[in-house]
Amino acid sequence: MKVLVVGSGGREHALAWKLAQSPKLQAVCVAPGNGGTALDSRLENIPITDIKALREWALAEKIVLTVVGPEQPLAAGIVDDFRAHGLRVFGPTQAAAQLESSKAFSKAFMKRHGIPTAEYETFSDPVAAHAYIDKKGAPIVVKADGLAAGKGVVVAMSLQEAHEAIDFMLAPDACFNPLGVTHNAGGARVVIEDFLQGEEASFIVMCDGKNVTPLATSQD
Structure with a gap:
């Protein structure tokens, strides 16, 4: 199986690094990736950022799952576009991404x-x-x-x-x-x-509309 991680930051590098540890995966591609992902022999950088072009590439390469990291493509509707063409993608829809955008x-x-x-x-x-x-x-x-x-x-x-x-x-x-x-x-x-005085923290969960799975907490 081949999976795709969308993004070019450290967050996407960490996601791709972890996904590459799965024995079920044949390849982990990162679009567009960065210098760090380019140095990892288990990862392949894909120099595409346009949503339509990336979707066509994912269809041609039979990508089984796409994980989207950055806010910008989420706000631009990459999840809606990929799903409309039968691709599995992890991330909020354009409507839900407004909570961040x-x-x-x-x-x-x-x-x-x-x-x-x-x-x-x-x-x-x-x-x-x-x-x-x-x-x-x-x-x-x-x-x-x-x-x-x-x-x-x-x-x-x-x-x-x-x-x-x-x-x-x-x-x-x-x-x-x-x-x-x-x-x-x-x-x-x-x-x-x-202005509120205090300490900022993030509590992150995954939700499919019915079930909620908590992930690790974080702090900027």
């Missing part, structure tokens, strides 16, 4: 379902965002709504820092900025939420 969506989801979360408001108008910050005071947290490779959050300890974050994230041409923040198709949007 849109902070505004995830905050609204938590509020709607009674999941505890910091008080917040969402803004696309910088004037309204600045007024809200003046009303709330500092410290306060400003988050770019879209995917930002972990760089889209400013924990502002002063009003000046918070206002500067708004100016940066809601600039007229803020479709893309030097931090790597890519806003959603609807345009620049930020989530401003209360």
Whole structure:
């Protein structure tokens, strides 16, 4: 059997490394992979990132399972595309991936379902965002709504820092900025939420819609 891991980071390297230990597998391919996966004789890098091209390659190679790591292809709908063509794929659908790809969506989801979360408001108008910050005071947290490779959050300890974050994230041409923040198709949007003091931790589970299997906890 051949499996495919989508991604180019250390996370995908770890997944591919572990999958390659299974005696059931004939080959583990990584698309596009990285320098580390290229050095592992048990892994094969596939230089494809386009979803359609990768799906056609997976069909031609009779890939039995695809594991998707990065947020970007998940947000772009790779799971939906692969499943629509009969491919087995592990990862959330495009709709479910919004919990990661849109902070505004995830905050609204938590509020709607009674999941505890910091008080917040969402803004696309910088004037309204600045007024809200003046009303709330500092410290306060400003988050770019879209995917930002972990760089889209400013924990502002002063009003000046918070206002500067708004100016940066809601600039007229803020479709893309030097931090790597890519806003959603609807345009620049930020989530401003209360500052909470404490320790961050992640509890990760796998779910098929009925069953839940806990994995290891982690912390950034």
